Amino acid sequence: MITDDLELTKIFLDNEYIIGLPTETVYGLAGNIHSEKAIKSIFELKKRPLFNPLIVHVKNKNAISTVAQNIPDIAYQLAEAFWPGPMTLILPKKSGVNELITAGKPTVAVRVPNHEKALQLLEILEYPLAAPSANPFGSISPTSAEHVHQYFGKSLPLILEGGQCTKGIESTIIGFEKDQPIVYRLGTLSLDEIESFLGVKLKQSTHSAESPEAPGMLSKHYSPRTPLMLTDSLEATIEKWPNKKIGVLTFGPQTFALHCHSHLILSENENLEEAASRLYAALHQLDGLDLDLIIAEKFPEYELGQTINDRLMRASK
Numbered sequence: 001m002i003t004d005d006l007e008l009t010k011i012f013l014d015n016e017y018i019i020g021l022p023t024e025t026v027y028g029l030a031g032n033i034h035s036e037k038a039i040k041s042i043f044e045l046k047k048r049p050l051f052n053p054l055i056v057h058v059k060n061k062n063a064i065s066t067v068a069q070n071i072p073d074i075a076y077q078l079a080e081a082f083w084p085g086p087m088t089l090i091l092p093k094k095s096g097v098n099e100l101i102t103a104g105k106p107t108v109a110v111r112v113p114n115h116e117k118a119l120q121l122l123e124i125l126e127y128p129l130a131a132p133s134a135n136p137f138g139s140i141s142p143t144s145a146e147h148v149h150q151y152f153g154k155s156l157p158l159i160l161e162g163g164q165c166t167k168g169i170e171s172t173i174i175g176f177e178k179d180q181p182i183v184y185r186l187g188t189l190s191l192d193e194i195e196s197f198l199g200v201k202l203k204q205s206t207h208s209a210e211s212p213e214a215p216g217m218l219s220k221h222y223s224p225r226t227p228l229m230l231t232d233s234l235e236a237t238i239e240k241w242p243n244k245k246i247g248v249l250t251f252g253p254q255t256f257a258l259h260c261h262s263h264l265i266l267s268e269n270e271n272l273e274e275a276a277s278r279l280y281a282a283l284h285q286l287d288g289l290d291l292d293l294i295i296a297e298k299f300p301e302y303e304l305g306q307t308i309n310d311r312l313m314r315a316s317k
């Protein structure tokens with residue numbers, strides 16, 4: 001069922017069921033952080049390995065102290081600047097937080113989503129919500145209630161309707177080493193924005209895909225079922241596959257002489273925010289066309305272009 005009834009959603013959550021949760025980035029698969037049953041259902045439904053921890057969604061920045069401790073000042077400053085919003089902070093966890101949520105790590109991931117429905121829900125609940133993105137492990141994240149329904153059907157009895165996600169790509173994840181912020185995952189909040197707030201360049205986490213600090217950094221992730229190639233020379237790549245049914249994904253209104261089955265343009269005016277917000281919906285759409293191959297054009301390597309390239313690269317592995 002897709003519903004916009006907050007009271008009904010609360011009844012499901014109070015009874016330890018999990019639900020589809022709209023946020024400004026992507027839809028989540030959410031459960032009460034204090035219910036082991038709900039947390040287990042999240043991992044089972046998503047087929048997510050237990051080593052991959054979940055993000056805790058709280059109603060405001062004061063609520064982080066219910067799950068985290070020894071919070072660096074810089075974390076509060078970032079929270080003040082960017083919450084509610086598409087930034088997740090990795091903080092030292094409080095001992096009461098369920099080990100399944102944090103995958104046994106000493107840290108917990110938290111964020112305040114910038115979505116009216118999600119905030120209204122968090123306001124009427126007596127607990128925060130643990131929620132990963134609402135997609136089977138490794139596949140494209142959902143940016144509408146319909147995408148979530150297509151993935152899970154009746155196995156997920158309730159999805160809270162929150163419209164199309166306005167941002168469309170997951171949150172940016174920031175951790176701390178000796179109180180210095182470090183980027184764990186590129187996301188909707190561009191590094192340029194965070195760096196101009198902090199006045200320093202951010203370091204990126206160097207953890208390899210084999211022992212990922214944030215499995216959103218696994219080299220293969222965010223993938224459609226159709227093979228995807230990422231290229232900076234569109235025509236030459238299309239030319240290589242004359243007998244294939246090809247879908248092309250471009251930033252702006254590219255023209256090319258060669259034939260392809262379908263062509264999706266992410267932003268007519270080459271606006272990076274708009275392109276990011278439509279990326280996953282476009283991949284879902286192309287994936288439904290029974291193509292042999294998706295060829296995606298590389299984005300400019302700045303601001304959200306960097307995040308979009310990161311996702312396309314992982315989708316192409």
Ligand code: TXA
Pocket residue numbers: 023025026027028029052053054055086088090102105107108109113131132133134169170171172173184185213214215216217
């Ligand atoms: O925008 C988002 O972040 C969405 C919405 C629903 O909030 N959520 C999301 O969750 O993308 P998920 O589970 O798909 O990705 C969360 C990432 C994973 O890569 C996980 O490994 C990382 O956060 N993570 C969670 N807790 C962590 C921790 N304690 N240390 C390092 N990474 C952590």
Ligand code: MG
Pocket residue numbers: 132133141216
């Ligand atoms: Mg995910």
